Every structure is written in C-alpha cells, then in structure tokens.
Amino acid sequence: MRIPLLLFGLVAFATSGCEKVLEALKSESSTGTAQGTGDADFDQQISQSGQVVVVDFYADWCGPCRSLGPKLERISHSLGGKVSLVKVNIDEKKALASSLNVSSIPDVRMYIDGEEVDRFVGDMPEAAVRQKIEAQASKVTGVAGVTEPGAETPGEEKAPIIEPMEKDWLPPGMEKK
16 A cells, blocks of 8 residues: 555656746746747848848757857857848747757748748758858858859969870770770
8 A cells, every 4th residue: 555655646746847847938038048939020031131040940959050050150140240140949939940840859941032042951060061151142242251153352373273194095905986
C-alpha cells in the first residue's frame, strides 16, 4: 500500500511543479524576452525598402538554430546595415509559422521589398550562408562589402580571361582527325 501512495504523491508533486513551469514559460513569452516579431507587423518588417530582410524561423530548443543564429547576426552586421535580420521564435508565433508553411527549422527566408527571393532550411557553414545573403544583397544598390556583377573599382584592372590552348601535339600512336 505504501508504493501506490508514494507514487500518487510523486505524480501530484510533479504535476504541480509542471503547472508552475508552464505558467512561468507563458509569462516569459508574453513579455517578449526573445527577439522576434509579431504577426501584425511581419509584413511591415519584410517590406523595408532598400534592404534585404533575412527572416530566421527558430526555436530555443533547436541545436542547429542555436548554431546558425550567431552566423546570421555576424553576417547581417558585417554588411553595413543593408541587411536586416528578423528572428521569429516558432514556439511563440505558431500562427505566423503555420501560415508561412514553416515545417522544419532553422528556416531562413530572404525578402527584398516584401517579396521572397531566396530561402534555405537547416544549418550551413558560415561561408555558404554569407554567399547566399550576399547574392541577394548584390541586387540591392549600394551595399557595403558587396560588389555588383561587372562593377569595377577605380584603378582596378580586370583579370585576364584564361582560354584553353589549342593542342599542337598528340600522344604517340594517335593521329589528328
């Protein structure tokens, strides 16, 4: 008889503790401690003119998200303010994530003038992430650290184009056709 009573006591203790934890989590999420955006101003956030807006859909419990987040912050900071980073915690903004069909995280989407121009899912090396973001940032004029295709800086010479050589010799036993 003692074991069921002891088990009942543990269950009662655990459930009361869980309720307190859930209440604490709800109050923390309602105060907005995580960097994020609300559903109402999401369209306004992604419609920033003259900027690439990188939206990172993440969760605090997601390991790859915790790895990718600092990379995105470093890259957006290094591009001179022409790249804006918006972080959306999918646990807090479930309706927004659902409406945008976010099914796997980290999910990173890039917007220019409110239009989605690129996206990727999962963690990637920082160089690959930088390349994807810079490719979109080059479409926005005047981005520091990003050169537009075909643009030269003053005094810079173009590298010579290397062309294949015509073979004037053949290995022994082969004839020219």
